[in-house]
Amino acid sequence: MNKEREHWGSRWGFILAAMGSAVGLGNIWRFSYAMGEGGGSTFLIIYLLSVILIGFPVMMIEFAIGRRAQTDAIDAFKKLAPKSFWVIAGGMGVLAAFIILSFYGVIGGWSLKYIFSYLTGGVSGNTETYFTEFVGSTFEPIGWQFLFMGITVAIVMLGVQKGIETSSKWMMPILSILLIVLAGYSLTLGGAGEALTFMFHPDWSAFTDPSVYFAAVGQAFFTLSLGMGIMLTYGSYLSPNEKLTSSAAYIIILDTLFAIIAGLVVFPALFAFDLDPTQGAGLVFIVLPTIFEGISGIGLVVGVAFFILLALAALSSGISLLEVVVAYLIRRLGVSRKLATLGIGFIIFLVGVPSSLSQGAVSIEVFGDPFLDFMDKFSGSLLLPLGGLIVAIYGTWSWKSDELLEHTDLKGVAWAPAFLFFAKFVAPIAILIILVFGMLSW
Known part of the structure; x- marks a missing residue:
């Protein structure tokens, strides 16, 4: 039975939803962590x-595929390139x-736990001990994950x-206000000068370090939710006459601003308290609570x-990830949205339980890594x-140049040749380097 496909209610609803997908935990803590290790402004x-x-x-290509196919990530390639191997990209x-x-969902649950902790008196005692005892327990982290x-x-x-769309319309403004307020407050703590120098004064010697390039390109690729079917799926809810160029530009600009402002939240506070910015997940759940404890009064x-x-950022990305799988199941099984969402949501929760337990409650390792770390590396590396590389190659080599420009609304635009060059050569090569480097480091 064919059901009429849902569409976005407005252009800005689509932009905010796609931006919500891009703005996630990576913007709030991973960007600052990667920037801390990568030489700051370099x-x-x-x-x-x-x-x-x-x-x-790559974002333009994903949007174009979704808008043209008007279906889920897997069926899009079956529809546009029937009986070909391109469908692998959708499956990935x-x-x-x-x-x-x-x-x-596990990390999102941690953020909810910390909201509750601060609402009921804060994180008491040693922040590292508090965090490790919480994630190392058996049932409480699973409850927050649920x-x-x-x-x-x-x-x-x-x-x-x-x-x-409705949740994105209220979550993104709240996220923006909270981020700006926290950045403004952080700049008053005494570390603003060092932080601004670190973030915006280039260390030219760092440009000779190849790892900085890998980290920066990888962060740019992953923070925009590329290669995971999200932008393709969201693009499929656009009407065929919706323009893509300005929407993609808005999403990228706003996502980048979020990341930079998040840096203005983290780095001034870290320098004010003379703490190390290269702490990974601990930056959020161990180091920052130490700073909050040191702020008298508020x-x-x-x-x-x-x-x-942090919780809103995790939630805005979580709903986009779930929608990719739900959209596929609705089309593939012909079931209702309610049944597909409840069923796959519960299965994803169950699959996430070993990730939660692997943080200390039970020793669950794959190739020497805790289960959560393995799942992170397997998907990210x-x-x-690989999915993003296949999407980029499909859009630039399976489609003729005129087709690509037409599908991306760039036909006749002055900078279209530059777009073709970067889409056809630079992006695939850069993604391939990230893929090889990620697999070698794994």
Whole structure:
């Protein structure tokens, strides 16, 4: 039975939803962590160039495929390139979204736990001990993971307009306000000068370090939710006459601003308290709570505001990941949105339980890594870049140049030849390097 496909209620609803997907945990803590290890402003310069020269072309191709096919990530390639191997890209996107959400829900649950902790008195004692005892327990992290997944399922179950679009319209403004307020406050703590120098004064010697390029290109690629079927799926809910260029530009600009402002939240506070910015996940759950404890009077308020920010960022990405899988199941099985969302949401929750337990409760390792770390590496180092590479090659080599420009609304545009060059050569080569480097490091 063919059902009429849902569409976005407005252009800005689509932009906010796609932006919500791009703005996630990676913007709030991973960007700052990667920037801390990558030489500060050196990393930022390479990241910005990567977003423009690589991220923009790949995003345009994903949007174009989705808008033209008007179906889910897997069926899009079956429809546009029947009986070909290109469908692998769609399958990898759906699988990646499934896997990422399974452990993303665990970390999202942690953020809800910390909101509750700050609302009921804050993180007491040693922050590292508090974190390790919490994630190392058996049942409590799973309970918070279940709550996070329940909220995600409830939003996606409401549909594209009533659920995803409506939630994005209120979540993104709240996210923006919280981020700007926290950045403004962080700049008053005494580390603003060092932070601004670190973020915006280039260390030219760092440009000779190849790892900075890998980190910056990888961050640009992954923060934009490319290669996981999200932008393709969201593009499929666009009407055929919707323009893509300005929408993609808005999403990339706003996502980048979020990342930079998040850096203005983290780095001034770290320098003010003389702490190390290269702490990974600990930056959020161990180092920043230490800072909040040191803020007299309003530490609890700042703490709860930050973790609300983190939870909303996780949720905005979580609903986009779930929608990729739900869209496929609705079409493939012919079931209702409610049944597809409830069923696959619960399965993803169950798959995420080993990730939660592997953080200390039970020793669950794959190739020497805790289960959560393995799932992260498998999706990030293999599925995403490989899926993104196939999408980029399909759009630039399966379609003729005139077709690509027509499908991306760039036919007759002055800078179309430059777009073709970067989409056809620079982006695939850069993604291939990220793929090889990721697999070697794994």
